[in-house]
Amino acid sequence: MCVRRCVITVGDLGEFGAINRITGRLPQGAAVMLGPGDDAAVIGAPDGRVAVSTDLLIEGRHFRRDWSSGYDVGRKAAAQNLADVAAMGATPTCIVVGLGIPADLPVTWLDALTEGFRDECAVVGASVAGGDITRCDLVVLGVTALGDLGGRPPVTRAGAAPGQVVAVAGRLGYAAAGWALLEAGAPVDSSVLQEAVAAHRRPCPPYAEGPRAAELGATAMLDVSDGLLQDLGHVAKASGVRIELDPQAFPIGEPVAVAAKELGVDPLEWVLAGGEDHALAAVFPKDVRLPASWQVVGRVIEGDGVLVYGREIGHSGWDHFR
Incomplete structure (x- = not known):
């Protein structure tokens, strides 16, 4: 009978018990030739090249446990890395995860985190192929994603040229709207506003x-993680061109519009400068x-930088050191 404490923690399991608990929940896909349990995983690379991306998520900086469940955090951490691989024109094959967690973290939260990783990878047919775990005062996640280019050249940020068009796939402004609602402590009492908050907790990249x-x-192509204006600025700089955006061309989703009205914000600010939706922005030949x-x-023209016709946007996007 449990008298003093009923919550089983990671500290109760110990390092290797936690590792076994994680790996026992992770099926492996066809690209994984050797999965968790050895010094390194072995991943097939049919193309002969591997697209690789890595990101770091720190509790209190990139997510809050009082705002997001372990499952949400797992989905989000996997999504932002898998989206980077897709933005190179590659198909994601697997991720590896470095995990720092407190000893008093409930095992149920760790289970949910693992299931979030697993389920987001399943969306693209990828696997969690391995990783590492250590004790830490906060939850810290280091995720590396790998992908297969399928015989195609990688689509970089440096290929834009005057005369081409700029296009976007996926949602913009939703995650920023959700974050703003949570930050403001605004009542989220409708399904529309709940959709915005859900987008902050768990993005849906168009992989x-x-x-x-x-x-x-x-x-040219990239994942919109720090805000469209800022991210397209990287394309403009790498390609030596100017990008001009038409504010009338951006659809404003209902959750974004309703949240903006609730908080007295111009929704276009979130669409152009809000990050973490992980939409894809690409440059294509005009025809x-x-x-x-x-x-x-x-469109892409000669010059430099990113401009928005007839609009002045207060900030361009997210900067970790601003």
């Missing part, structure tokens, strides 16, 4: 559109016939 854009002839999943929002 398939990355390889699809590469096949359509995209010359490419784009599917409905891609919305043309601007």
